[in-house]
Amino acid sequence: MFLALREIRHQPSKFALAVAVVALVAYLTFFLDGLANGLASSYRTGIEQRDAAAVVITEDSNEQINASFLSRDQVEAGTGALAAQGVDELALVAGTARPVSGAASGETRSDLYVFGLDLGGFARPQVVEGRDVVDAADEVVVDDSLKRDGWGLGTVFQLVGSEHRWTVVGFTHDDTYTTAPMVFADRQAVLANTPNTLVPAVNALLVHHAASDEQTVPERTRQSLDDAGLQALSTQEFINTLSGYSAQVATFSLMVAALIVIAALVLAIFLYVLNLQKKPVFGIMKARGVPTNYLVRSGVVQAAVLSATGVLAGFALTAATSLVLPEQIPFRVMPGQYAAILAAFVLCSVIGGLISVRFVSRIDPAEAIA
Amino acid sequence: MSAGADRARRAAQDGAPVLELSGVSKQYRQGDETIDALHATDLTVRAGELVGVLGPSGSGKSTLLTVMGGLRTPSAGRVLLAGREITGLPEKERARRRHREMGFVLQDAGLVPYLRVTDQLALHDKVERTAADEARRAGLLEALGIADHRDKYPEELSGGERQRVAIATALYHDPQVVLADEPTAALDSGRAKVVARLLAEQTHERGRAAVMVTHDERLLPVCDRVLRMSDGALSPC
Numbered sequence A: 001m002f003l004a005l006r007e008i009r010h011q012p013s014k015f016a017l018a019v020a021v022v023a024l025v026a027y028l029t030f031f032l033d034g035l036a037n038g039l040a041s042s043y044r045t046g047i048e049q050r051d052a053a054a055v056v057i058t059e060d061s062n063e064q065i066n067a068s069f070l071s072r073d074q075v076e077a078g079t080g081a082l083a084a085q086g087v088d089e090l091a092l093v094a095g096t097a098r099p100v101s102g103a104a105s106g107e108t109r110s111d112l113y114v115f116g117l118d119l120g121g122f123a124r125p126q127v128v129e130g131r132d133v134v135d136a137a138d139e140v141v142v143d144d145s146l147k148r149d150g151w152g153l154g155t156v157f158q159l160v161g162s163e164h165r166w167t168v169v170g171f172t173h174d175d176t177y178t179t180a181p182m183v184f185a186d187r188q189a190v191l192a193n194t195p196n197t198l199v200p201a202v203n204a205l206l207v208h209h210a211a212s213d214e215q216t217v218p219e220r221t222r223q224s225l226d227d228a229g230l231q232a233l234s235t236q237e238f239i240n241t242l243s244g245y246s247a248q249v250a251t252f253s254l255m256v257a258a259l260i261v262i263a264a265l266v267l268a269i270f271l272y273v274l275n276l277q278k279k280p281v282f283g284i285m286k287a288r289g290v291p292t293n294y295l296v297r298s299g300v301v302q303a304a305v306l307s308a309t310g311v312l313a314g315f316a317l318t319a320a321t322s323l324v325l326p327e328q329i330p331f332r333v334m335p336g337q338y339a340a341i342l343a344a345f346v347l348c349s350v351i352g353g354l355i356s357v358r359f360v361s362r363i364d365p366a367e368a369i370a
Numbered sequence B: 001m002s003a004g005a006d007r008a009r010r011a012a013q014d015g016a017p018v019l020e021l022s023g024v025s026k027q028y029r030q031g032d033e034t035i036d037a038l039h040a041t042d043l044t045v046r047a048g049e050l051v052g053v054l055g056p057s058g059s060g061k062s063t064l065l066t067v068m069g070g071l072r073t074p075s076a077g078r079v080l081l082a083g084r085e086i087t088g089l090p091e092k093e094r095a096r097r098r099h100r101e102m103g104f105v106l107q108d109a110g111l112v113p114y115l116r117v118t119d120q121l122a123l124h125d126k127v128e129r130t131a132a133d134e135a136r137r138a139g140l141l142e143a144l145g146i147a148d149h150r151d152k153y154p155e156e157l158s159g160g161e162r163q164r165v166a167i168a169t170a171l172y173h174d175p176q177v178v179l180a181d182e183p184t185a186a187l188d189s190g191r192a193k194v195v196a197r198l199l200a201e202q203t204h205e206r207g208r209a210a211v212m213v214t215h216d217e218r219l220l221p222v223c224d225r226v227l228r229m230s231d232g233a234l235s236p237c
């Protein structure tokens, strides 16, 4: 600690460069991670907020909810099998909405997902503005991201392929599904007014979180679902089936990991060059009897201090940027992930620092004299 | 020669042996060649004694010093520091004894460039995890005339001041023996004498042993005993 910090204090400008490089790469990493999380959560949040432990779809659907159509028998079999846990039927309509009244009316069209479900059930939306649906036949609540398209309370819209007029009476927050806003309507009303290009059907059963902390569906129940041609996916499994989700998460993770490794590598090379220049000084200290592992430890501490400083600076830049970021850009800070990134940065730098000072053990202390 | 030095010399004769070399020799292997850098040597350095080693370049002075200091293992013979053998110890162990029981003054000072004067001394405490001895540090810097420079980096000091810092660093932890390899090589002769005299004073005052390698004959008057090295053979002169 002593040597490491004293050296930095002696020539801060020399180390500022290394800190700046780490800070910029960390900034890029945090920013990328925030965007990745923002994007990933805009796939997920609408599902996650449904308080469901699992999603049941047909086996024939190949794990694609838009290809899952439950027959009346299947709905009955599934509802029966899952009665103990609580279950809701979901009619999902991917549609394009065209407002016919209010400020948004005209040419603007919005792509959205209509979730037809039991508006009084466990999966019901949490209204943050306006009110709950009272008239189930033609009232809906919608995600507040539609406000960016000019929607407001009282907006009336039609879905392309249907004449039915829906009226917005409330807004929910963070209810998006595969990045598109969600509309919550009564299931019967949705089935009665499905656009003519689609088949009115129940596409899935949502399984309520059991009172016990059992997350998924018991084996016995799975068997009866299987007999009915149905399969249960845990909510997380279901999210992973959303098209593009897994690939996107994997791509971003890989990029973040690559950036961390690159930053550590740059820091390690920088420290290696610096340490190499200090070889005679290491020789002198070894001659005086300063233990090799004390010197190595100082080198490692130095790497850790420099990278931690850089990462914190990068974090500050990210925080500042997120304040001025436009709302349309999904950006989400996950403190746990940021902590993990910080730890990964420091760990990689420590390894790099260790490699860069390892040569100290091979310096012959006698050389300082002879 | 001053009366003070005379007294010191007498004291040195019956001081306890601090550094003992018996039958110590060193050969370097270079390809097929073997260089006899140091022939079998016996030497005892006592507490309160400053021993000067004089000799031409390549005669084996540094070799002697590195072997005494436990920096190199002798090819034969034994080196005892404070009665305990250091030959044959693993480097880790020798490093520990160097750090605790020896002080080094190297050519061109051998200071750590990024430590201020006080920190040069503090490094010892940091490594040993001991509390800094402020009084001793202040006393040493005062005695060596560098108290005003305590917050300077080596690059901000003159060659003579650097050497005095090096002496302070070598003495700070009150080592059994101080080993100096051409501590005045980078200095003009006036300054060289001052630095050598400081080394002698500190040795006498604190009753410690010191060995100073030099090829500057003018420094010899400050030594209590002078040995001559030629072609790897050490002899009194």
Ligand SMILES: Nc1ncnc2c1ncn2[C@@H]1O[C@H](COP(=O)(O)OP(=O)(O)OP(=O)(O)O)[C@@H](O)[C@H]1O
Pocket (backbone or CB within 6 Å): A370, B028, B029, B030, B035, B037, B055, B056, B057, B058, B059, B060, B061, B062, B063, B064, B215
């Ligand atoms: N590491 C080594 N490998 C091989 N030979 C060496 C090594 N170090 C010293 N020597 C040889 O040993 C002999 C004594 O060298 P040493 O460095 O002890 O001399 P010195 O008296 O200190 O000389 P100088 O006054 O120039 O510093 C020389 O012939 C030198 O070439």
Ligand SMILES: [Mg+2]
Pocket (backbone or CB within 6 Å): A369, A370, B061, B062, B063
């Ligand atoms: Mg030499």
